[in-house]
Each structure stands twice: as C-alpha cells, then as structure tokens.
Amino acid sequence: MKNILNKIKQIYPVSDEALQALQADMQVRYYPKNTYIVQSGVTDRLVYFIEEGIARSVFHHNGQDTTTWFSQEGDITFGMDSLYYKLPSVESIETLSDCKIYVIHIDKLNLLYETYIDIANWGRILHQNVNKELSHMFVERLQLSPKERYEQFNRRYPGLINRVKLKYVAAFLGISIYTLSRVRAKK
Incomplete structure (x- = not known):
C-alpha cells in the first residue's frame, strides 16, 4: 500500500x-x-x-x-x-x-x-x-486554447500522456483527436 x-x-x-x-x-x-x-x-x-x-x-x-x-x-x-x-x-x-x-x-x-x-x-x-x-x-475548457489545455494536462498529469490512449486525452480536453495530434506535432 x-x-x-x-x-x-x-x-x-x-x-x-x-x-x-x-x-x-x-x-x-x-x-x-x-x-x-x-x-x-x-x-x-x-x-x-x-x-x-x-x-x-x-x-x-x-x-x-x-x-x-x-x-x-x-x-x-x-x-x-x-x-x-x-x-x-x-x-x-x-x-x-x-x-x-x-x-x-x-x-x-x-x-x-x-x-x-x-x-x-x-x-x-x-x-x-x-x-x-x-x-x-x-474554466480551462471555456477559456484556454487546445494547446494551452494540453499543456495544463501535462502539468496536472505528468507522464500520463504516454500511458493512456490519445483519444481519451482528447475527449478529456474537449478537443478532437486530430486537434490533439496537431498540438502534439508542434511540440
């Protein structure tokens, strides 16, 4: 435990x-x-x-x-x-x-x-x-861009992006999987 x-x-x-x-x-x-x-x-x-x-x-x-x-x-x-x-x-x-x-x-x-x-x-x-x-x-979903939401996700859940399916992260962030892929590609 x-x-x-x-x-x-x-x-x-x-x-x-x-x-x-x-x-x-x-x-x-x-x-x-x-x-x-x-x-x-x-x-x-x-x-x-x-x-x-x-x-x-x-x-x-x-x-x-x-x-x-x-x-x-x-x-x-x-x-x-x-x-x-x-x-x-x-x-x-x-x-x-x-x-x-x-x-x-x-x-x-x-x-x-x-x-x-x-x-x-x-x-x-x-x-x-x-x-x-x-x-x-x-508030983040209402006010932040997809890029900023993704950055917040990585601060909130360090390393989790490598442990779960991207479609779950996209749904969590309120963005499409395509938008998430574009945001990640720019990193």
Whole structure:
C-alpha cells in the first residue's frame, strides 16, 4: 500500500493508528485492463484506492464516451452519486491498465471519519482539492486554447500522456483527436 499511504500523507498527516484502522477495513482486488469497476446506471457503495495502475471516469451519452477524470497510483475513485446519494452512478470507471486496488465500503469509511479526526480531515481536504481541480478544468475548457489545455494536462498529469490512449486525452480536453495530434506535432 506504499503508493496509497504516500498519497494520503501528502494530503494530510494521518496518524499511524488511523492508517492501520483504515487498512484493516480494506480488501485488495485485482482488475484487468478494460474492466468497468463502476458502471453507469448501477449503485456502487465502494471507494477504490489505486495502488497500481490507471483508471478513467467516463460519461456515456448518445454513443459517445467522454473521459471526465483520470486516476492513477495513490488516487481514489468512486461513483459520486452512488457513494453519497445511494443513486445509480452517472459515470463509469474503467481500468486503463491492470490494476491493484484496495476497496472499502463507504459505511466503514464513514465510521472511520467519525472515529479519527485526522481521517476526516484528510477526506475533507481531498474533496476540497478535487473540487478545486474540477472548477479549474471547467474554466480551462471555456477559456484556454487546445494547446494551452494540453499543456495544463501535462502539468496536472505528468507522464500520463504516454500511458493512456490519445483519444481519451482528447475527449478529456474537449478537443478532437486530430486537434490533439496537431498540438502534439508542434511540440
């Protein structure tokens, strides 16, 4: 759990006791590449901590897939509507590589939030950071050129461009694969 624990500690100084309690409630799972670990239209009450591998959140609409988020080593991912509101997820989460993932049920995580203030603070700061990133990405899509969005992507996700299909990056950036190819060729 090295990647997960390092990422948690980067976000907030969680005590060893709290981390041990968190680990005790987790189960390790292995998912092959191209597996939907969360499916749109299905309620899933698990939180997924990625130890190894990459996943993407994807919105399916009218035969089109739009990548809305990437998660990699140390990150957590989940279907927001399922997790917080007990509703079917509007997005799917797909593994883009073979993944080693630790899972915990939201009810167990909520108990840990109530028991350990440092885990609660970690969760709060994590969500604040994600909300900030989502807000910035929304504004970037409205205001930045494709070249500038691509540059921001590389700053936000160093090295990820070499680990995922370019069509996912293009969809994430809100540009065509042809525009992405032109932007990359100019580099």
